[in-house]
Amino acid sequence: MSPHQYAQQNHPRFLTELKELVSIPSVSTQPQHNADVQHAADWLTAKLEKIGMSAEQILMPKGRHPLVLGQWLEAGDEAPTVLIYGHYDVQPAEMADGWLTPPFEPTEKDGKLFGRGATDSKVNTMTQLKALESLLQTDGRLPVNVKFIIEGEEESGSENINAFLDAHGDRLNADYGVICDGGIVEPDQPSIVCGLRGIVTAELEVYGPSKDLHSGHYGGSIHNPIQALCEIIAQLHDENGRVTVPGFYDNVRDFSPLEREDLAQIDPYFNQEWDNVAGAPAHWGEIGYSAHERTGIRPTLEINGIAGGYAAEGFKTVLPATAHAKISCRLVANQDPVRIYQLLEKYINELTPDTVMIKLTECDMGASAYLIDMSSHAVKTARQAYETHWGVPAIPEMAGGSVPITAALDPFVSEIVAMGFAHKAGQPHGPNENIILRNYERAIATAITFLQTITKTG
Amino acid sequence: MSPHQYAQQNHPRFLTELKELVSIPSVSTQPQHNADVQHAADWLTAKLEKIGMSAEQILMPKGRHPLVLGQWLEAGDEAPTVLIYGHYDVQPAEMADGWLTPPFEPTEKDGKLFGRGATDSKVNTMTQLKALESLLQTDGRLPVNVKFIIEGEEESGSENINAFLDAHGDRLNADYGVICDGGIVEPDQPSIVCGLRGIVTAELEVYGPSKDLHSGHYGGSIHNPIQALCEIIAQLHDENGRVTVPGFYDNVRDFSPLEREDLAQIDPYFNQEWDNVAGAPAHWGEIGYSAHERTGIRPTLEINGIAGGYAAEGFKTVLPATAHAKISCRLVANQDPVRIYQLLEKYINELTPDTVMIKLTECDMGASAYLIDMSSHAVKTARQAYETHWGVPAIPEMAGGSVPITAALDPFVSEIVAMGFAHKAGQPHGPNENIILRNYERAIATAITFLQTITKTG
Numbered sequence: 066m067s068p069h070q071y072a073q074q075n076h077p078r079f080l081t082e083l084k085e086l087v088s089i090p091s092v093s094t095q096p097q098h099n100a101d102v103q104h105a106a107d108w109l110t111a112k113l114e115k116i117g118m119s120a121e122q123i124l125m126p127k128g129r130h131p132l133v134l135g136q137w138l139e140a141g142d143e144a145p146t147v148l149i150y151g152h153y154d155v156q157p158a159e160m161a162d163g164w165l166t167p168p169f170e171p172t173e174k175d176g177k178l179f180g181r182g183a184t185d186s187k188v189n190t191m192t193q194l195k196a197l198e199s200l201l202q203t204d205g206r207l208p209v210n211v212k213f214i215i216e217g218e219e220e221s222g223s224e225n226i227n228a229f230l231d232a233h234g235d236r237l238n239a240d241y242g243v244i245c246d247g248g249i250v251e252p253d254q255p256s257i258v259c260g261l262r263g264i265v266t267a268e269l270e271v272y273g274p275s276k277d278l279h280s281g282h283y284g285g286s287i288h289n290p291i292q293a294l295c296e297i298i299a300q301l302h303d304e305n306g307r308v309t310v311p312g313f314y315d316n317v318r319d320f321s322p323l324e325r326e327d328l329a330q331i332d333p334y335f336n337q338e339w340d341n342v343a344g345a346p347a348h349w350g351e352i353g354y355s356a357h358e359r360t361g362i363r364p365t366l367e368i369n370g371i372a373g374g375y376a377a378e379g380f381k382t383v384l385p386a387t388a389h390a391k392i393s394c395r396l397v398a399n400q401d402p403v404r405i406y407q408l409l410e411k412y413i414n415e416l417t418p419d420t421v422m423i424k425l426t427e428c429d430m431g432a433s434a435y436l437i438d439m440s441s442h443a444v445k446t447a448r449q450a451y452e453t454h455w456g457v458p459a460i461p462e463m464a465g466g467s468v469p470i471t472a473a474l475d476p477f478v479s480e481i482v483a484m485g486f487a488h489k490a491g492q493p494h495g496p497n498e499n500i501i502l503r504n505y506e507r508a509i510a511t512a513i514t515f516l517q518t519i520t521k522t523g
Numbered sequence: 524m525s526p527h528q529y530a531q532q533n534h535p536r537f538l539t540e541l542k543e544l545v546s547i548p549s550v551s552t553q554p555q556h557n558a559d560v561q562h563a564a565d566w567l568t569a570k571l572e573k574i575g576m577s578a579e580q581i582l583m584p585k586g587r588h589p590l591v592l593g594q595w596l597e598a599g600d601e602a603p604t605v606l607i608y609g610h611y612d613v614q615p616a617e618m619a620d621g622w623l624t625p626p627f628e629p630t631e632k633d634g635k636l637f638g639r640g641a642t643d644s645k646v647n648t649m650t651q652l653k654a655l656e657s658l659l660q661t662d663g664r665l666p667v668n669v670k671f672i673i674e675g676e677e678e679s680g681s682e683n684i685n686a687f688l689d690a691h692g693d694r695l696n697a698d699y700g701v702i703c704d705g706g707i708v709e710p711d712q713p714s715i716v717c718g719l720r721g722i723v724t725a726e727l728e729v730y731g732p733s734k735d736l737h738s739g740h741y742g743g744s745i746h747n748p749i750q751a752l753c754e755i756i757a758q759l760h761d762e763n764g765r766v767t768v769p770g771f772y773d774n775v776r777d778f779s780p781l782e783r784e785d786l787a788q789i790d791p792y793f794n795q796e797w798d799n800v801a802g803a804p805a806h807w808g809e810i811g812y813s814a815h816e817r818t819g820i821r822p823t824l825e826i827n828g829i830a831g832g833y834a835a836e837g838f839k840t841v842l843p844a845t846a847h848a849k850i851s852c853r854l855v856a857n858q859d860p861v862r863i864y865q866l867l868e869k870y871i872n873e874l875t876p877d878t879v880m881i882k883l884t885e886c887d888m889g890a891s892a893y894l895i896d897m898s899s900h901a902v903k904t905a906r907q908a909y910e911t912h913w914g915v916p917a918i919p920e921m922a923g924g925s926v927p928i929t930a931a932l933d934p935f936v937s938e939i940v941a942m943g944f945a946h947k948a949g950q951p952h953g954p955n956e957n958i959i960l961r962n963y964e965r966a967i968a969t970a971i972t973f974l975q976t977i978t979k980t981g
Contacts, residue, residue: 094837275802281924344733379552466739
C-alpha cells in the first residue's frame with residue numbers, strides 16, 4: 066500500500082484524532098489552562114512514539130510549556146534533513162465572543178469542523194503528523210530525515226523555544242525548514258506565503274485620579290483617563306490611514322511595480338474573502354495600496370483591546386482612576402521590532418499631557434517580518450506538491466499575520482518554506498474558528514508528496 | 524427625655540442598624556440583586572412601622588423596585604407638611620474595583636464606616652429615620668406632618684418613582700421638600716447645596732467588521748472599531764477643555780461676578796479635598812473656571828466606561844467587531860436634557876466616518892439641573908440647624924452630582940432644601956466608600972432640630 070492509499074483509508078481515524086486534539090483547551094496565555102497545555106503536549110508525544118519516531122519534551126528554565134520534539138534520522142546522509150515546525154497551543158475562546166458551538170467541543174457542520182485551534186494551528190500540526198505516519202507505516206521509513214518541533218507558547222511569546230534556540234539551536238540544524246502554520250487564500254486555491262509580517266505588542270496604561278471617583282462630583286475638573294487614552298490613540302493615525310509615529314516607515318522595504326503586479330494575482334481572492342469574512346462597512350487603510358498590500362507589505366498599528374471604567378450592563382457614573390489599551394504593530398521587511406517599540410514609546414510620551422500619567426509595557430511577542438525567496442528548491446517543491454493535489458498552481462501571497470518563529474529558525478536551516486493548510490476565512494483567533502474538512506485530506510497528501518520529492522541538492 | 528437625649532443614648536443601636544442596612548447589597552442596576560433590593564425595602568418598611576409611622580410599598584407597572592412611603596400626618600393643619608426624600612439602592616461594587624474590605628460587610632476603621640452605600644445614601648436615609656424615631660419615641664408625636672418617601676431605583680433610572688409622580692404625585696404634596704442625599708464639603712464644615720447638576724447618559728457602540736478577526740490577517744485594511752471609537756471620543760473636547768458638541772453651551776446660565784465671589788468661599792475646602800481625594804497629576808477642565816465651578820456651574824461630557832477587543836491578562840491579537848463607551852453629560856441650569864441628547868446624537872453622527880457604523884442609545888437617567896433659592900425659609904432653617912450642631916455657619920455649594928429627583932419633586936412642594944450628611948471625600952460610587960462615624964450623630968441631631976424649627980409660614 067502506498068502512503069497516499071494508507072492516508073485515504075485511515076482518514077476517518079485521522080479526523081477523529083484531529084478532533085481529540087482540538088478538544089484539548091491548550092490556551093497558553095491563561096494560567097488556568099496550564100494543565101490542558103501539558104495534556105496536549107503529552108498527547109502529541111505519545112502519538113509521535115506510536116508512529117515510530119523518537120519523542121521528547123523540552124522545557125527550558127524560562128519556559129512555561131514544553132516543546133515536543135519528534136525525530137527520525139535514519140534516512141542517511143544522502144537524504145536531506147527537514148525541520149518541520151508546528152504549535153499545539155491556541156488563543157483564548159469563550160462562548161460570549163460569539164461562538165455558535167462550544168469552542169472546545171469540535172463540531173462538524175456544512176463540511177467544516179468548528180473549534181478553537183482547528184485552523185490555528187492544529188490542522189497543520191496534525192497534517193504533518195499524519196503524513197509522517199502514512200510514510201512510516203507503509204514504507205517502514207521516511208524518505209528524508211525529519212526533526213518535527215512543536216511548540217506550546219506560539220500564542221504567548223515563544224519564550225521556551227527561543228531559549229532552546231539560543232542554547233541548543235544546532236540540534237535543529239536542517240537543510241530545509243517547513244513552517245507549518247497559517248493557511249491558503251481560498252479553500253480551492255492554494256497559495257504559498259512569501260512574506261510574513263513581524264509584530265511588536267504593548268500595553269498602554271493611563272492613570273489619572275488616585276482612585277475611582279464619582280463623575281458628578283469631580284467630572285469637569287479632572288482629565289478623565291479614558292478620554293486621555295482615546296485622545297492619545299486618536300493621534301496614532303493620520304487622515305490618510307498612515308501611522309503617525311515619527312520614523313515608523315523609515316526602513317520599510319518598497320516593492321517594485323513588477324513585484325506589486327505579481328502580488329496583485331491574489332487580489333480577486335483576497336477582496337472576495339475580505340467582503341465575505343471581514344464584512345466591514347467600507348475599506349479603510351493606507352491610501353495608495355490595495356487591501357492585500359495593506360495587510361501584506363505595509364506595517365500597521367492596531368488597538369487589540371481597550372478597557373476602563375464601567376462598561377458592563379447598566380450605568381455607573383464613575384470617573385475611573387485608570388484606563389488601558391493593548392496595542393500591536395504589524396511590521397514588514399526591514400523594520401526592527403526593538404526600534405519600532407522605542408519610536409512608539411517616545412511618541413506616546415510626547416503625546417501624553419501633564420494631566421495624566423502613562424505606563425507603556427512591552428509584551429513578549431516582538432518579531433521581525435520575514436521575506437522568503439520564491440525561487441528556492443524548497444518553495445518550488447512545495448508549490449508542485451500543492452498543484453498535484455489541488456489541481457491548480459499555487460499563487461504567491463504576502464501574509465499579514467506574524468509567524469515569529471520563521472525568523473528565529475532561519476539561522477539553522479538553509480532554505481525555509483511556509484506550508485499552511487488552513488484557509489484564511491477559517492476565523493483564526495476569532496469565534497467559530499473552522500477548517501474545510503475536505504482540505505485536511507488534501508493537506509496530508511500534499512505533505513506526503515513534499516517529503517517524497519524534496520531532495521538534498523535541489 | 525428630649526429627642527436629642529434619646530438620640531444620644533440610642534446611638535450605638537442606631538449605628539448597628541445603619542450597618543445592617545449597608546450590609547444588604549441593594550444594587551438596583553444588577554438583576555441578580557433584585558431580591559436584595561426588595562430585602563432593603565422590607566427592612567425599611569418594618570422600621571417605619573416599628574417607630575410608629577404608617578408604611579407602605581408602592582410598585583408601579585413600570586417599576587422594578589418599590590418605593591417605601593412612611594407617613595405621620597397627625598400634627599394638625601397649623602403645622603407644615605414636610606416631604607423627606609431618600610433612596611435605599613446602591614451602585615455596584617466588587618473587590619476588584621480596589622476595595623480594601625468587602626463592600627457589603629460594613630467595617631469600622633479610623634473613625635469611619637466603610638461599605639457600599641454608606642455615603643450614598645444609606646447614612647442619609649438612616650439619619651432621617653432615626654431623627655423621626657427620636658421625636659416619636661420621646662414626644663409621642665412629630666412637630667410636623669411627615670411624608671418620607673424612599674426609592675429603590677435612584678441609581679438605575681428612577682422609573683418607579685417617576686411613574687408614581689406622574690400618576691399620584693399629589694399624594695406627596697407638601698410645604699417643604701427635603702432632599703436627603705449627598706453630603707457636606709468637609710467633615711467639619713457643613714455646606715448647603717444650592718445647585719445640582721442634571722445628567723444625560725448614553726451608550727455609544729461602534730461596529731466595524733461583521734465578526735472578530737485576526738489582526739494580522741486583516742489589520743491595516745479595516746477601520747478598527749476601537750480606533751474609530753477613540754477618534755470620535757477624542758473630538759468631543761477641544762484644547763480648552765470645552766465640549767465641542769455644537770450648541771452644547773447655548774442656554775447655560777451665566778453666573779455674575781458677585782455670585783461667583785459667593786461661591787468662591789468654598790474654594791479652599793474644595794481644592795484641598797480635590798488634592799486629597801482626586802489626587803490627579805494636575806488640574807484639568809474648562810479654561811477660565813475654578814475646580815469648584817468646573818464641577819458646579821459648568822456642564823461636562825464624561826466617558827464613564829469603555830470596552831472593546833481583548834483587554835484582560837495576556838494578549839489576543841484580535842481586530843474586534845465592535846467597541847463601546849458609556850457617556851454622560853452633567854448639565855447645569857437652563858440646559859434641557861432632551862435637547863442636549865439630540866445635539867450629542869447629531870454631532871456623533873456627523874463625526875462618524877463611513878468605515879464604521881454606530882448606534883447611540885439613551886440610557887434612562889436624564890434629568891435637568893436644579894437651582895435652589897438660598898433665601899427661602901427652608902434653606903435658612905436648614906442652615907441654622909447645621910450651625911447649631913456643627914458650630915460653624917454652613918456655606919453655599921454648587922454640587923456637581925445629579926439628584927434628578929429634586930426637579931421631579933419640585934411641582935409638589937412649595938420650597939425645596941437639600942440636606943445631605945455624608946462627606947464628599949467618602950467615595951460615593953467608588954471603592955472604599957465611607958462615612959465619618961461622628962458625623963452620623965451630628966446628622967441625626969441636625970435632622971431633629973430642622974423638624975423642630977421649620978414652621979408653616981416661615
